[in-house]
Amino acid sequence: MLPNDPLANVLYVDLSKKRSWVERREDLFGKYFGGAGVAIQLLTENCPAGIDPLAPEAPVVLATGPLDGLFPLGSKTVAMFKSPHTGNLGESHAGGRSAVAIRMSGVGAIVITGANTNPGYLSIEGGKAYFHDATTLWGMSSSVTAGRIIRQNESSSGLRSIMRIGRAGENLVTYADVSTETYRHFGRLGMGAVFGSKKLKAVVVSGNRTLEVADKVAYRALYDEINTAAVSSPIMKKYHDLGTAENIQPLSALGGLPTRNVQAGRFESAEAISGEHYAEHYLGRRLACSHCPVACIHIAALREPYQDEAYYYKTTMISYDYEPIYALGSMLGLSNPEQVLSLMDEVEVLGLDAMSSGVCLAWATEAMEKGLVTEQDTGGLKLEFGKADGYVAGVEAITSKSNEFWSILSRGVDAAAARYGGADFAMAFGGNEMPGYHTGPAGYLGFMLGARHSHLDNAGYAIDQKELTKGLIPAEQLAQKLMDEERWRQVLSSLTVCFFARGIYTPELTLRALAAAGYNLTAEQLAETADDIYRAKFTFKLANGFDFDKLTIPQRVFETPAVVSGFDEAYMRRAIAFAAGQLASPRA
Amino acid sequence: MRLSVIDAERCTGCQICMFACTRRLGYAGMGKTAIHIKSVGGMERGLSVVVCRACQDPPCAKVCPEDALVLRKGGGVLLNPSKCTGCGLCREACIVSAIFWDKEAEKPIICMHCGYCAKYCPHGVLALEERREEVSNAAK
Structure with a gap:
């Protein structure tokens, strides 16, 4: 530096x-x-x-x-x-x-x-x-x-x-x-x-200040190179145009959009809650993070009449993205785009994680269908797939922990399943409720093996769609791919570059950008640092009780046809065991 | 020629203009920027672009006790830093608050209408153009 x-x-x-x-x-x-x-x-x-x-x-x-x-x-x-x-x-x-x-x-x-x-x-x-x-x-x-x-x-x-x-x-x-x-x-x-x-x-x-760079002329030239790539590269186009919500329809068509607590991978109303539909009917503004020319933040303008007075309206500006649409839309069977926006706004205002909220409510709905949870438990609230009112009341009940049931659900779907049953359809991995990808083994292994239990740790969902649709590969090889991707991403998240720009910040470009900031490294040194960071996370995880052998897989994963099917628990366990062997010990 | 705000409603708040203005001098960060982007009371209401309007008869120059602000052809002023004592009177005279402060140099930062920022604006908010007397939204 x-x-x-x-x-x-x-x-x-x-x-x-x-x-x-x-x-x-x-x-x-x-x-x-x-x-x-x-x-x-x-x-x-x-x-x-x-x-x-x-x-x-x-x-x-x-x-x-x-x-x-x-x-x-x-x-x-x-x-x-x-x-x-x-x-x-x-x-x-x-x-x-x-x-x-x-x-x-x-x-x-x-x-x-x-x-x-x-x-x-x-x-x-x-x-x-x-x-x-x-x-x-x-x-x-x-x-x-x-x-x-x-x-x-x-x-x-x-x-x-x-x-x-x-x-x-x-x-x-x-x-x-x-x-x-x-x-x-x-x-x-x-x-x-x-x-x-x-x-x-x-x-x-x-605050505001200037920052020095290693070489002013070289800095400006490299800046132009990166900026040009950011504004003109086709890899950034999807974030720019429809935003991440672009994925709703394609994933549903492939059978990878979690629907009604992953009882299906295709949502019959995907079009109504798609990026295309929101852009056409509701998109009111686009925003960007500081220093990002892409502006992927899509804001819907929702105009609603007050019921008690004619000619009286409010307009709410609500941010939408793929993940909240999945979690608070298809996962709950909601097909009315305005109701999905309202629920997203409610979650925003309360300060809840959208994905976990949706998965918790989806589990609770199915648990009510199956009689594991009753209206007595929920304080009279009836949850039904496709009915928004119950969900709006549900996120409030979670937030205020209105009774024993909602208090337990406010600790997540695993805690709720431990008390009420229904672990086979409690869609959490490593204790974290799933993101919106019912794509196959790489996606689910990605959630489990990622240090954050996030789809963005290793993009397993992309391996499913791009590679495993041609046929499964050995479990160990798949685990290795996921780990290799996660290892590299430690560099991006240490620079700290948006993962959406991963196609632009290749290792070669990253080394040059680092040089502008006074870091002169070889590709090998960069790879070693990535591995050090990756391992430091697992050292922390293991010291705090993380155990690969205790990862649980809800059976629903295997029951509902995904984009890639034909994998079983034994396959998943082989991949997990391989990763454990690689990560549970210091680098050789 | 002067820098014009073509349409602040197109602004996404990326602040790339602010980085550009600072980078012009060879620095990263935003510490030398003469253009500022801020929300209109929260991101949900949109953004405002604050930059010099290139007044033909600039109040900032009138209040400068050191004659450090020289009238610029095409409107606005150019700062002569060797004369400037950093008194800050110019900043108070600007009703659109488009004179910013360089805390590192203790001097005002005033747009010189070079158009470097406009070259980087990804969304067509800014442009360097001939003076139009009817421009109403420059300090919007």
């Missing part, structure tokens, strides 16, 4: 003592770049094994990387924490303005420990944290309103990021998220509950 790059400044914040200080960590940023690579080290340093994820001393780490602020698509912040949802590694990525704002504030990473006595929010600027009271914002019905009030109280409009939680986080729902710039999320795995446990309503980060 370049000497004096503010990237190596780590801001430590102790909420309990209302104290903050900066430490220079060139040892970490020089070796692991930033993002995931540095965050896993800071997490390991600050999070003793066995700690309660919601204890005050449990840390939240936010880390950016050397390419943030330098090149287009360097736009992601990596958060790490101990997940209250899985009890293990919590890692979540978000864009918005978060990465650029942190980098411009003069630090590369932030480590927050301790807890507020009364609800508060933090503002971070110039390497210092300022502690503010947020008692009045606590319990506010909409996280969007809370964001607006903080926005009005703080300066530096356009040069800041406001990361905040909703009621779900305050109430410690283990899949509560932290949202930033209204429409981007640190989703999955419950970072919102960790904020909630610290009585931390929001973190505002702001």
